[in-house]
Amino acid sequence: xxxxxxxxxxxxxxxxxxxxVAVSKTRSPEKILxxxxxxxxxxxxxxxxxxxxKQPQLPGDIRWHFIGHLQRNKVKFIAPFIALIQSVDSEKLxxxxxxxAKKNERxxxxxxxxxxxxxxxxxxxxxxxxxxxxxxxSKFQNVRVKGLMGMASFSDxxxxxxxxxSDLHNLFLDCQKExxxxxxxLSMGMSADYEMAIASGSTMVRIGSLLFGKRD
Ligand SMILES: *Cc1c(COP(=O)(O)O)cnc(C)c1O
Numbered sequence: 116x117x118x119x120x121x122x123x124x125x126x127x128x129x130x131x132x133x134x135x136v137a138v139s140k141t142r143s144p145e146k147i148l149x150x151x152x153x154x155x156x157x158x159x160x161x162x163x164x165x166x167x168x169k170q171p172q173l174p175g176d177i178r179w180h181f182i183g184h185l186q187r188n189k190v191k192f193i194a195p196f197i198a199l200i201q202s203v204d205s206e207k208l209x210x211x212x213x214x215x216a217k218k219n220e221r222x223x224x225x226x227x228x229x230x231x232x233x234x235x236x237x238x239x240x241x242x243x244x245x246x247x248x249x250x251x252x253s254k255f256q257n258v259r260v261k262g263l264m265g266m267a268s269f270s271d272x273x274x275x276x277x278x279x280x281s282d283l284h285n286l287f288l289d290c291q292k293e294x295x296x297x298x299x300x301l302s303m304g305m306s307a308d309y310e311m312a313i314a315s316g317s318t319m320v321r322i323g324s325l326l327f328g329k330r331d
Pocket of ligand 1 (some may be wrong): 323
C-alpha cells in the first residue's frame with residue numbers, strides 16, 4: 116500500500132474511533148519498517164516464534180499484539196513485551212498469562228476471543244462461556260481484560276457476516292454492563308470485512324493483506 120493510501124485508510128478509521136492493527140505475519144522486518152515509517156505502531160502476529168524473532172530487530176516503541184492461537188507453554192516468551200493478547204480462549208491460559216505477568220512485574224492487557232463464525236476451526240468461547248467467566252476475572256491480578264475479539268465466517272454473504280458482528284457487539288455491550296472494569300476494545304474486522312465490522316461497532320480492526328499485499 117502506498118503512503119497516500121495508508122493515510123486515507125487511517126483517516127477513515129480514526130474518524131470512526133477505530134484503532135488499526137497491521138497484521139504482519141509472514142512479512143519481513145523490512146516490510147514492517149516501511150509501514151512503521153508511515154507512522155504505524157500497532158502490529159499483530161500469529162506465531163510466537165516468528166514474533167520473538169522479529170521483535171528484537173524492530174523499534175522498541177512498536178505495540179505488539181498477539182492474535183493467533185496461544186499455547187500455555189509459550190506465554191513466557193512474549194510476556195516481557197506483549198502489548199495486547201487478543202486471543203485468550205481459556206481460563207487456564209488466563210492463569211498462565213497472570214503468572215508470567217507477575218514474574219515480569221507487569222500487567223498484561225488481553226481480549227477474550229469469542230467464537231462467532233459457524234466454522235469450527237476457529238478458537239474461542241461462546242457467549243454463555245464468556246458470561247460465566249466474567250465474575251472470575253478479578254482474581255487474575257496481573258491481567259487486565261479490555262474487551263472481546265472475534266472473527267466472522269469466511270463468506271461472501273454480507274448479511275451473515277454483519278449479523279455475526281452485531282451479535283458480538285451486543286455481547287460486548289452486555290459484558291460492559293456487567294463488569295466494573297472498563298472494557299473499551301472490540302476487535303473485529305479484517306481486510307475483507309472491516310467496513311461491515313466498523314458499521315457494527317468495532318473499535319479495532321486487524322488488517323493484513325490490504326496493507327501488505329496477498330500472503331503466499
Ligand atoms: C491473518 C489474520 C488477520 C488479517 O487477515 P487479512 O485478511 O490479511 O487482513 C486478522 N486477524 C487474525 C486473527 C488473523 O489471523
